[in-house]
Amino acid sequence: MARLFFAVWPDGAAAAALARLAADVAQVAEGRAVPSEKIHLTLAFLGETDAGRMEAAAVAARGLRFAPFHIVLDRVGSFRAARVAWAGSREMPRELAQLQSALAARLAEAGFALEARPFAPHATLARGARKPLPLAAIAPIEWRVDAFTLVRTERGAGRYTVMEEFPAR
Numbered sequence: 001m002a003r004l005f006f007a008v009w010p011d012g013a014a015a016a017a018l019a020r021l022a023a024d025v026a027q028v029a030e031g032r033a034v035p036s037e038k039i040h041l042t043l044a045f046l047g048e049t050d051a052g053r054m055e056a057a058a059v060a061a062r063g064l065r066f067a068p069f070h071i072v073l074d075r076v077g078s079f080r081a082a083r084v085a086w087a088g089s090r091e092m093p094r095e096l097a098q099l100q101s102a103l104a105a106r107l108a109e110a111g112f113a114l115e116a117r118p119f120a121p122h123a124t125l126a127r128g129a130r131k132p133l134p135l136a137a138i139a140p141i142e143w144r145v146d147a148f149t150l151v152r153t154e155r156g157a158g159r160y161t162v163m164e165e166f167p168a169r
Contacts, residue, residue: 001048002152004057004163006103007040008071008096010123014143015039018073021087021138022125025076029085031129038160041071041123043100043148044107044114053112054163058150060106061166068146068168069095073123078133085133086122087141096121099148 019036
């Protein structure tokens, strides 16, 4: 079994800016900053998946077509119950919504049960937050999305391994 999710990753400059922001946010929220190499925006979380189903997830994603687009993260906040602080967008880019929706539809067609809650795009910056982080505007952090990935996470080790990348076309 592998724990899987689909995500988009910031480019180098955005990752560095998000890492700096994560350190500040973690201090205010009294949590642990997420390392820069782990900061991402999840498109779909599949959870524990066996090896055969991992290939089915990849097949579903391979057929998607999308043009490159930009994400702008311009606010921070927290999910109190999950004890995480995050960066998100005041307005979700239409292209991001379309990509996530198309991916979710293809995964559902392939028999994957996805989370029922609405898509709330965010990049987790701190975990184990003891204090809620009030919703606040930040200086915009922008990056170009020209691919998304299928990622395996290793419980305990906390490592992420990109299993496959799906470029814009």
